[in-house]
Amino acid sequence: MxxxxxxxxxxxxxxxxxxxxxxxxxxxxxxxxxxxxxxxxxxxxxxxxxxxxxxxxxxxxxxxxxxxxxxxxxxxxxxxxxxxxxxxxxxxxxxxxxxxxxxxxxxxxxxxAQLNECDEMALTEVGGRPKPCRGQTALHWCIALGDDYLPMLRLLTRLGASPTAKDRDGETPLMRAMEFNNSAALEAMLQEVKPSALRLDFLDAQGRSHLHWAILSNEEQTALQLLEMGHDPNVEDNEHIAPVILAVRGALVRLTAKLLEIGDPFIVQSAPFHNGTTMMADRIAWLPYVAARERATEPEALRLLAQDKQQVIQLMQEKLDSINRSFSGTGDEDGGTVKKKKGAPGAGAKMKLAPSAPIRSKSTSKPRLAKK
Structure with a gap:
């Protein structure tokens, strides 16, 4: 041997x-x-x-x-x-x-490679905040350590550090900035790096995209900016939750309207907030920051929250109505009327089905033979 x-x-x-x-x-x-x-x-x-x-x-x-x-x-x-x-x-x-x-x-x-390399430090908190981490890049560190490290963050991005380089848990510096509500770091990274150099398609270990992180962190303007930069509006996480579902749960009116405009209608059909035709507000599990707004004591703040909730529900209802009209043949998705030729098949009244109901095809089984 x-x-x-x-x-x-x-x-x-x-x-x-x-x-x-x-x-x-x-x-x-x-x-x-x-x-x-x-x-x-x-x-x-x-x-x-x-x-x-x-x-x-x-x-x-x-x-x-x-x-x-x-x-x-x-x-x-x-x-x-x-x-x-x-x-x-x-x-x-x-x-x-x-x-x-x-x-x-x-x-x-x-x-x-060194600028985007993860260290090997396993931590339970970063920058004084609870954050389990198995290793992170230099940019992750700058974000966690706050405003004092903003000049260092700018230098690193100019030298080639990527705001979408993953840590050992699959999270990027952009995600970390949103999670830690470090708006200065977030703005600096998006300014210093060209959109074409960002990997906005990267997902974390839970399958959450940068758009998911923006919504979960109550960063509506950032979410809209990500969409302008070409972020996929329909990407779902590991639990099959799409951004528009989170936008509704966050009572984010402008973002909900944008996602309903450019997103896949099937996501609206399969949303858990309705019974196929009607929105049901009691089915909406509002995100934690919405619950925090509900604890406000100022009447005006509570009025604005109620208004935001009602608006996202109304936006979803209008989109659902539009989709149902397109299925029933009485209108298109833009609310227009669909004209049918006289005598065309299906010109009479049609039974309305829930958007998720399967459509059965005609039976292809052989007819039974009569007993002799």
């Missing part, structure tokens, strides 16, 4: 050199780091936790040292779950991140 190759043995001199270059990088002693590299010390030497000189330079904000180390060595290891770029971003030093990018370009290496 062939023996497995053995890992290279670590010698004492390696540990000594590692300690020297690590200490110099931590302090930002560029002359000492350069001298050690020139005499043959490997700049990517890592300790048993994966920490290299570049990790330490980024951790402690040593810009010039980090730029030099990026040029002379490609670090692929993680230190406590994070790569050098993540550490540089968390330090919130724009020159440090720019130095890493410049150093990689000087060495002829692409930085794009």
């Amino acid at each position: 062939a023996e497995l190759p053995k890992a290279p043995r670590r010698v004492k001199s390696d540990d000594e050199n590692m300690e020297k270059i690590h200490a110099a990088a931590r302090k930002g002693n560029l002359d000492e780091v350069r001298r050690l590299v020139e005499v043959g010390v490997d700049p990517t030497l890592a300790n048993r936790f994966g920490c290299t000189a570049l990790h330490l330079a980024c951790k402690h904000g040593q810009v010039d040292t980090a730029k030099y180390l990026t040029r002379v060595g490609d670090v692929l290891t993680s230190w406590h779950g994070q790569k050098p770029l993540h550490l540089a971003v968390l330090s919130n030093q724009l020159p440090l991140v720019q130095a890493l990018v410049d150093g990689a370009h000087t060495a002829g290496r692409s930085i794009d």
